[in-house]
Amino acid sequence: MIYLDNAATTVPDEGAVNAAMQYLKADGCFNPSALYRAGFEAHKAIDEARRVLLSFVAPQGGFEWIFTASGSEADNQAIFSSAKRGNFVTTGGEHAAVYNSARELEKRGVEVRFALLNSDGSVNAEALLKLVDDKTSLVSVIHVNNETGAVNDIAALAARVKKSNPNALFHSDGVQAFGKIPFTLTKDIDLYTVSAHKIGGVRGAAALVRRKGAKLLPYIFGGGQENGLRSGTENTFAIKQFEFAAKKKFAVLKEDYLRIQGYNRQMRQGLDTSVFEFLSSENASPYILSVSARGLRGEVLLHMLDDAGLMVGTGSACSSKSRFSRVILACGLDEKRADGVLRLSFASATTQDEVTEAIGILNRTAAALAERTR
Numbered sequence: 001m002i003y004l005d006n007a008a009t010t011v012p013d014e015g016a017v018n019a020a021m022q023y024l025k026a027d028g029c030f031n032p033s034a035l036y037r038a039g040f041e042a043h044k045a046i047d048e049a050r051r052v053l054l055s056f057v058a059p060q061g062g063f064e065w066i067f068t069a070s071g072s073e074a075d076n077q078a079i080f081s082s083a084k085r086g087n088f089v090t091t092g093g094e095h096a097a098v099y100n101s102a103r104e105l106e107k108r109g110v111e112v113r114f115a116l117l118n119s120d121g122s123v124n125a126e127a128l129l130k131l132v133d134d135k136t137s138l139v140s141v142i143h144v145n146n147e148t149g150a151v152n153d154i155a156a157l158a159a160r161v162k163k164s165n166p167n168a169l170f171h172s173d174g175v176q177a178f179g180k181i182p183f184t185l186t187k188d189i190d191l192y193t194v195s196a197h198k199i200g201g202v203r204g205a206a207a208l209v210r211r212k213g214a215k216l217l218p219y220i221f222g223g224g225q226e227n228g229l230r231s232g233t234e235n236t237f238a239i240k241q242f243e244f245a246a247k248k249k250f251a252v253l254k255e256d257y258l259r260i261q262g263y264n265r266q267m268r269q270g271l272d273t274s275v276f277e278f279l280s281s282e283n284a285s286p287y288i289l290s291v292s293a294r295g296l297r298g299e300v301l302l303h304m305l306d307d308a309g310l311m312v313g314t315g316s317a318c319s320s321k322s323r324f325s326r327v328i329l330a331c332g333l334d335e336k337r338a339d340g341v342l343r344l345s346f347a348s349a350t351t352q353d354e355v356t357e358a359i360g361i362l363n364r365t366a367a368a369l370a371e372r373t374r
Contacts, residue, residue, distance in 0.1 A: 001309050001310075001311065002309060002310045002311065002354045002357060002358050002361070003311045004310065004311065004312050004344045004345060004346065004350070004354075004358055005311050005312055005313040005343070005345055006198075006287070006345040006346055006347035006350070007146055007176060007198070007287065007288050007313065007343060007345035008313055008345070009197045009198070009203065010197060010198055010199060010200050010201075010347045010348075010349070011200070011347070011349060012197075012200060012201065012202045012241070012245070013200035013201070013241075013244070013245045013248060015244070015248065016200060016201070016241050016244035016245040016248060017202065017241055019240070019241070019244045020237050020238075020240040020241035020244055021237075023042070023045070023236040023237040023240050024237045028041075028042070028236075029236070029237075030042050031233055032045075032046050032225075032233070032234050032236060033223060033225065033233065042234075042236050045236060045240060046067070046234055046236060046239055046240075048243070049239050049240055049242065049243035050065045050067070052243050052246070052247065053065055053194075053207065053242065053243055053246055054209070056178075056179075056246060056250050057174075057178065057183065057184060057185050057192065057194070057209060058184065058185045058209065059184065060184070062187065062211060062212055063185060063209050063210060063211055063212060064209070064210050064212055064227075065207050065209055066207060066208045066209070066210060066216075066226050066227075066229050066230055067205065067206070067207050067226055067230065067234060067239055068206045068207055068208055068230055069204055069205070069206065069232070069235070070195065070203070070204075070206050071095075071097065071173065071175040071193050071194070071195035071206045072095075072096075072097035073206065073219070073220075074193040074194075074195075074206050074207060074208035075095070075097035075098050075101065075140075075171075075173055075193050076097060076101055076219060077208055077216070077217075077218075077219035077229075077230070078138075078140070078171045078191040078193065078208055078216075079098065079101045079102070079105070079138065079140065079171070080101065080105075080219060081215070081216050081217040081218075081219065082137060082138040082169045082171070082191070082215065082216070083105055083110055083137050083138040084110070084137065085110075085135075085137050086111070086135035086136055086137040087110070087111040087112070087113055087131075087133070087135055087136050087137065088102060088105055088110055088111070088112045088113070088136070088137060088138050088139075088140070089112075089113045089115065089128065089131045089132055089136050089138070089139045089140075089168075090102050090112065090113075090114060090115070090139070090140045090141070091114060091115045091116075091117065091123040091128065091140075091141055091142065092114050092115065092116060092117050092326075092327070092330035093117045093121050093122070093123060093142060093145050093147075093148075093150070093327050093330055093331075094140065094141075094142050094173065095142060095146050095173050095175070097173070098140050098142070098173055099326070102114075102140075113131040115127045115128035115131055116330075117327075117330045117331055117332075118150075118331075119331050119332050120148055120150045120279075120280065120281040120283075120284065120331065121145040121147060121148030121149075121150035121279075121280075121284075121327060121330075121331050122145065122150035122151070122152050123141055123142075123152055123157075125153075125156075125157060125160075128141065128157065129157075129160055129161070129164060132161055132164045132165055132168065133164075133165065134165055136161075136165050136168045137167075137168060137169065138168065138169045138170075138171060139157075139158075139161045139168055139169070139170050139171070140170075140171040140172065140173070141154055141157055141170075141171075141172055142172065142173045142176075143172045143173065143174040143176070143177040143183070143192075144174070144176035144177040144180070144181065144285045144287075144288070145176070145284075145288075145327065146175070146176050146288070146327075147288075147290060147325060147327045147328060147343060148279055148280045148281075148284060148288065148290050148327070148328075148331065149176070149280045149284035149285040149286075149287065149288030149289065149290070150280070150281065150283075150284050150285075151177075151181065151283065151284060151285055152172075154170075154172045154174075154189060155186045155188070155189070157170075158170040158172075158186065158188035158189045159186070159188045161188070162188045169190040169191065169214060169215070170188060170189055170190050170191070171189075171190060171191035171192070171193070172189060172191070172192050172193070173193045174192050174193055174194055175193055175194060175195045175198055175206075176198060176285065176287070176288070177285070178194040178195070178198070178199065179198070179199035179246060179249040179250060179253065180198075180199070180253070180256075180257070180285060180287050181257065181285055182253060182254065182257070185209065185211075187211065189211065190210065190211045190214035191208060191209065191210055191211070191214065191216070192208070192209040193206070193207075193208055193209075194206060194207050194209065195207075196238065196241070196242035196245065196246075199245055199246060199249045199348075200245040200248070200249060200347070200348065200349075201238070201241055201242040201245040201246070202237075202238050202241050202242075203238075204235050204238040205235060205238035205239050205241070205242040208230075216229060217229075218230065218231065220232055249348060252348070256348050257286065260286045260287055260346045260350070261286040262352075263286070263346055263350060263352065263355045264286040264287075264289050264346070266352070266355055266356070266359070267289055267344060267355060267358075267359060268282075268289070270356075270359035270363075271291065271359060271362060271363065272363045272366065272367070274294075275293055275294055275296075275363070275366045275367070275370065276291045276292070276293055276294075276362070276366070277291060277292045277293075277294060277337070278290075278291055279291060279292055279328070279331070279333070279341065286346070287345055287346050287347070288343065288344075288345045288346075289343075289344045289345070289346075290328075290341060290342070290343045290344070291341070291342050291344065292333070292337045292338070292340040292341050292342075293340040293341075293342065293366050293369075294337075294340060295336075295340070295370065295373070296340045296366060296369050296370060296373065297339055297340065298314045298339060298340045298341045298342050299314055299323075300369060301340070301342065301365065301366060301369055302314055302342065304365045304368070304369060305361060305362065305365050308361050308364075308365050309361065310357075310358050310361045310362070310365075312342050312343065312344050312345075313342070313343040313344075313345065314341055314342060314343065323339070324338045324339065325338060325341060328341055344358075
């Protein structure tokens with residue numbers, strides 16, 4: 001079975017899992033808040049993971065790392081903490097964790113302004129900046145679009161937002177960027193979301209990265225863990241496995257980027273363009289390639305591909321209950337083209353042989369479905 005839905009989740013890195021197993025066993029499973037020695041050792045192990053993970057995105061210092069249980073939780077904390085007054089500016093291309101939080105804010109009486117997208121899924125920068133005024137409390141722009149792979153220049157956007165309103169906070173969902181594209185946080189980015197399971201980590205570990213001094217309120221209350229910003233007993237195993245997986249991923253980040261870029265190019269050259277239309281731009285993250293199968297139902301094609309030994313997505317797994325992708329429609333596609341969307345996404349574990357075989361499966365299966373629907 002070939003797995004090309006890595007934007008939804010990746011297979012946990014086995015070496016990182018084995019290295020973290022000690023924190024599930026009898027001599028290492030202790031509560032990090034406990035006062036006895038074993039608890040203190042667990043606390044130190046978490047702080048070491050925090051230091052290592054933070055060094056990958058903020059080697060210059062000036063930021064702190066707050067562990068959460070998921071990227072969605074981190075997004076929610078950033079938004080509901082910061083967008084309580086004035087207006088909240090975001091985009092039509094955000095992950096559901098941001099977009100649906102914005103819709104909830106509207107129900108609570110907060111003004112939300114959505115910036116238009118370009119055809120590739122990136123935000124229209126000028127449209128976004130026109131929405132920012134002296135009453136804007138928060139701006140949130142996804143770093144890498146989780147459906148098209150479009151990369152937003154969040155460093156430049158954050159700088160321009162701050163120039164327009166120095167008091168506005170800037171947040172970015174970096175879940176599809178962390179460990180995949182080279183990037184370092186800048187002083188204008190206040191909050192940044194990352195997640196373990198997109199880079200070979202296990203589900204249950206994620207983080208909100210905060211610029212020191214940026215206002216942030218707790219979202220979960222309880223025992224006061226994470227310096228009072230995220231209560232709940234820490235998942236030491238998942239946190240350490242996140243650290244070990246990230247170490248491995250960042251050690252070869254640039255090499256992986258070039259290799260995956262080659263796979264993306266191979267897919268573009270090999271797919272039958274009489275059937276498949278490429279939605280992702282060539283400047284997008286190479287880890288995500290979205291296509292539309294002309295005249296075909298993406299969901300039907302997905303199930304046929306599954307039967308043929310290839311797993312792909314039709315868009316964000318978090319929005320799989322909707323026939324048409326909100327993000328794809330916001331890119332300007334009509335419903336007919338949006339109905340045929342498939343998302344192919346790669347990981348470090350993807351091989352060239354898998355890509356070659358996947359191209360053949362995609363072309364044969366799409367041709368068979370087209371013949372059936374004539």
